[in-house]
Amino acid sequence: AVAFAAIWHYGKPAALGAYLGAMATSYYLGGHLLFSMIAPLTDVLPALGVCWYLRRRRIDNLFASPRAILHFALLVALLCPLLGMPFRTLAALLDPTAQVPPSLSSWSALWIGNGIAMLLVAPPLLTLGSWSRLSRRQAGEIAMLFIVTLAFWWQLFIVHHQMHAAALAILAMPVVILMSLRFEFGIVASFSLLLSILTMIAASRGAYNVQTAGYLFGLIFLATIGFSNLVVAADAATIRAAFNRTKRDEERFRAVFEQTGVGFMLHDFRNNEHWCNQKFCDILGYSREELPGTYFDKISFPDEQKITREIGEQLMNGELSRGYQEKRYIRKDGEIIWASLTMSVVRGNDNRKLYFVSVMDDITKRKRAEKQIEGQRRILQALAIGATKAELLRDIALLAEDLWPGSHCAIFLADAEEKHLHFAAAPTYRSQMLDPKQPVSIFDGVSPTFSAAAHKTTVICTDLLTDPSTKHLHDLLQFDPWRRAWWAVSFMSTTGELLGVISFYFDRPRAPDKQDEEFIAMLSSLAGIVVQRQRDARLLHDSEQRFRITFEQAAVGVALLDRNSKWLQVNQKFCDIVGYTRAELEQLAYGKLIAPEELRAASEAVMKLRQGSDWQVQSERRYLRKNGETIWINSQLSITRDDDGNIDYQIAVIEDISERKRAEAEVERLALYDYLTGLPNRRLFGDRMRTAVAAAKRSGQ
Numbered sequence: 001a002v003a004f005a006a007i008w009h010y011g012k013p014a015a016l017g018a019y020l021g022a023m024a025t026s027y028y029l030g031g032h033l034l035f036s037m038i039a040p041l042t043d044v045l046p047a048l049g050v051c052w053y054l055r056r057r058r059i060d061n062l063f064a065s066p067r068a069i070l071h072f073a074l075l076v077a078l079l080c081p082l083l084g085m086p087f088r089t090l091a092a093l094l095d096p097t098a099q100v101p102p103s104l105s106s107w108s109a110l111w112i113g114n115g116i117a118m119l120l121v122a123p124p125l126l127t128l129g130s131w132s133r134l135s136r137r138q139a140g141e142i143a144m145l146f147i148v149t150l151a152f153w154w155q156l157f158i159v160h161h162q163m164h165a166a167a168l169a170i171l172a173m174p175v176v177i178l179m180s181l182r183f184e185f186g187i188v189a190s191f192s193l194l195l196s197i198l199t200m201i202a203a204s205r206g207a208y209n210v211q212t213a214g215y216l217f218g219l220i221f222l223a224t225i226g227f228s229n230l231v232v233a234a235d236a237a238t239i240r241a242a243f244n245r246t247k248r249d250e251e252r253f254r255a256v257f258e259q260t261g262v263g264f265m266l267h268d269f270r271n272n273e274h275w276c277n278q279k280f281c282d283i284l285g286y287s288r289e290e291l292p293g294t295y296f297d298k299i300s301f302p303d304e305q306k307i308t309r310e311i312g313e314q315l316m317n318g319e320l321s322r323g324y325q326e327k328r329y330i331r332k333d334g335e336i337i338w339a340s341l342t343m344s345v346v347r348g349n350d351n352r353k354l355y356f357v358s359v360m361d362d363i364t365k366r367k368r369a370e371k372q373i374e375g376q377r378r379i380l381q382a383l384a385i386g387a388t389k390a391e392l393l394r395d396i397a398l399l400a401e402d403l404w405p406g407s408h409c410a411i412f413l414a415d416a417e418e419k420h421l422h423f424a425a426a427p428t429y430r431s432q433m434l435d436p437k438q439p440v441s442i443f444d445g446v447s448p449t450f451s452a453a454a455h456k457t458t459v460i461c462t463d464l465l466t467d468p469s470t471k472h473l474h475d476l477l478q479f480d481p482w483r484r485a486w487w488a489v490s491f492m493s494t495t496g497e498l499l500g501v502i503s504f505y506f507d508r509p510r511a512p513d514k515q516d517e518e519f520i521a522m523l524s525s526l527a528g529i530v531v532q533r534q535r536d537a538r539l540l541h542d543s544e545q546r547f548r549i550t551f552e553q554a555a556v557g558v559a560l561l562d563r564n565s566k567w568l569q570v571n572q573k574f575c576d577i578v579g580y581t582r583a584e585l586e587q588l589a590y591g592k593l594i595a596p597e598e599l600r601a602a603s604e605a606v607m608k609l610r611q612g613s614d615w616q617v618q619s620e621r622r623y624l625r626k627n628g629e630t631i632w633i634n635s636q637l638s639i640t641r642d643d644d645g646n647i648d649y650q651i652a653v654i655e656d657i658s659e660r661k662r663a664e665a666e667v668e669r670l671a672l673y674d675y676l677t678g679l680p681n682r683r684l685f686g687d688r689m690r691t692a693v694a695a696a697k698r699s700g701q
Contacts, residue, residue: 007051019044050075124190131187142187149194263360265291269353283339283362285332299330308341315345316353326363333508336405338367365515368403372519375399379526383533392530393425396523400504401428403519407507408482411527413500414453415439421453421501447473449503452488456498458520461486463509485510489520491528499531557654563647565590577633577656579626590652595622595630609639610647620657632661 006014022040027033053075134142257264263280267273276291284291284299300308304327311323323343328336339360346355379395393411400409410426422439423429444454448470452459461467462485465474476483485506491499502524512520551558557574561567567586575581578593594602598621605617616638623633634655640648 007047011051012048015044015048018047131190134187142191145191146194149191261361263358263362265358265360267356267358269355280360283337283360284329285335290332301328304328311343312356315343315356326367334406337362337364339363368515368519371399371402372522375402376522376526379530383530389530389534390425393527394427396502396526396530397425397427400502400519400523404504404506404516408505410449410503410505411500412449412453412503413531414442414498418442418453418498421449424500445469448486448488449501452490452503453498453501456490456492456496458489459487460512462511466509480505482507484508487512487520489524491524491531493528493532493535499528499535502527557652557656559585559590559652559654561590561650561652563650565650568649574654577625577631577654578623579629584626593623595624598622606637609637623654631656631658633657 006018019040022044023036026040027036258277258279260277260279263277263283265274265276265280268275274291276288278288281288281291304325307325308327311320311325314320315323321344323341325341325343327339327341329339330336340363342359344357345353346357348354375395376399379392379399382395383392397409397411401407408426408428410429411424412421413424414421420439420441440450442450442453444451448459448461461470464470464476464484464486470486473483483505485508487504488501490501493499504520551569552571554571554573557577558571559567559574560569567590570582570585575585578585580588591599591602602619602621605619609617616636618634618636620632620634622630625631634657636653638651640651642648
């Protein structure tokens with residue numbers, strides 16, 4: 001048995017070591033060399049053969065089950081005698097003290113003895129690792145069992161001289177069974193070996209002779225008891241392993257059940273019990289003890305509860321394998337949350353309903369984010385189509401109250417001097433202390449709203465009763481209990497001017513989380529955009545009015561043309577100068593206004609201007625009025641370009657200088673002709689003479 005255990009763990013080197021050790025011991029005791037060389041093969045060779053066979057069959061655990069124990073016992077019973085008998089016979093022939101030929105009883109005793117030794121001694125030796133895994137408590141229990149067994153053996157056989165070996169074995173069976181449920185197989189196998197040794201000692205002290213059939217019967221009984229103990233131990237080990245696997249699976253399920261990020265609830269149809277994890281309780285705000293008894297109709301919205309019942313009925317009838325719904329719940333503290341509910345029914349092999357499984361996930365943040373995106377899109381779309389400031393601010397306040405159900409929102413706008421606030425939007429604001437129609441002066445420290453306006457910042461009061469800076473507002477809760485928590489954030493213009501403050505009120509203490517901060521920033525930004533857009537629109541309108549007045553009442557004609565010289569806008573003075581109406585000018589090219597003899601020079605000037613050589617062209621040219629009259633115009637043409645340098649607009653400014661041209665011609669006439677006779681005077685004669693002389697010199701005359 002020792003050789004088998006060593007060979008099983010260490011292979012052929014252990015077999016060689018066992019053979020050499022046994023040979024040396026035999027030679028030392030008997031002094032017969034040939035006998036000492038053959039006799040050890042009787043034990044070593046069967047052990048090596050059994051190990052080789054088991055390894056070839058890829059069997060690693062010899063004692064995993066009763067079937068494995070039976071397999072091992074049959075191998076021991078068959079291979080050990082068959083492999084050891086020839087060498088035992090040869091060794092007996094070489095032993096001068098041996099009986100030649102050996103009797104049948106001696107062969108039977110040898111066969112049974114070797115089998116019992118292998119069966120009882122090998123399992124404890126092969127499972128020595130079990131002892132290293134014992135706890136202190138288990139070691140104490142085993143020591144107590146060994147002491148009690150020895151005491152019982154002493155009392156039974158030594159004191160009372162009861163020489164029946166079966167008594168000890170039969171009485172020890174319950175102990176073996178109990179140990180099998182408590183300890184590993186190796187511990188039980190060691191205890192079974194102890195029982196077998198004690199039984200053997202009891203049998204040897206009896207009236208049996210080793211050569212009698214009764215002694216052989218005792219050995220067979222001993223082997224049967226030992227084998228039964230091993231079978232019980234292996235069977236219990238199998239049961240314990242299955243129990244441990246089940247326990248580990250349950251622990252893993254419990255860990256997943258408790259640590260998962262969603263809520264679970266199981267309803268057992270067999271005993272009408274409920275189990276829920278902590279996440280399920282956290283989502284709804286109830287404890288484990290309160291939740292099974294909670295009437296879910298009270299915490300669900302009626303219209304959504306009807307849909308839940310319909311899905312549940314379809315699941316119970318087998319029409320659906322899984323149901324899904326997104327619905328609202330009312331937490332224990334009154335807060336309204338959104339949750340996704342996945343429901344299914346677990347059925348057995350006989351299609352019998354076992355469990356109703358509910359998986360809940362808190363989707364409040366996702367729903368609020370969807371509301372934020374949709375509300376922001378709706379407000380920006382209304383802003384684009386020209387909704388009024390009052391409508392837009394009211395929509396922002398309603399969006400805030402939708403993002404925080406049960407809250408109240410008020411938007412205040414600051415005056416130009418940043419000294420007063422007045423209500424701009426407060427859909428559900430019902431204060432008994434303040435009149436929404438009257439502006440209120442800004443004083444720092446009066447309330448979070450005024451502090452936010454005074455410092456142009458965000459002020460968060462999570463609890464009006466516990467915040468030291470709001471002690472003077474405790475009485476306000478008697479009139480306005482919905483202001484338990486008070487958040488206020490200011491919004492400014494692009495130039496840093498205070499535009500207003502948006503305030504949020506809650507009827508219970510509340511601190512903003514990360515998503516709340518994002519919502520606050522978004523709402524204040526929307527309010528700032530709306531107010532800034534309105535101010536910019538008003539400034540733009542005023543600027544356009546001033547431009548229009550200046551444009552229409554200018555003393556010169558002004559025309560605005562696009563890059564293709566198409567008319568965009570002309571003032572009345574321009575129409576009066578050229579004699580065309582605005583409608584007629586839209587159908588007329590600008591070049592048609594210029595006299596034909598001036599058109600070429602005008603085109604060259606415009607080309608230089610468009611090429612970027614000049615940014616402005618000023619000239620005095622003749623224009624044709626609608627009635628065919630030729631007039632002199634002082635024209636100034638300039639262009640504006642976009643960021644890419646392309647022509648954007650052309651601006652033409654014209655002034656009628658016909659009177660000035662006629663005056664200049666009259667002055668020239670008076671300078672060259674006599675005022676009374678109208679004849680050329682000396683100045684004209686001298687000018688003509690100088691011209692003629694210069695021409696004669698050029699021609700060589």
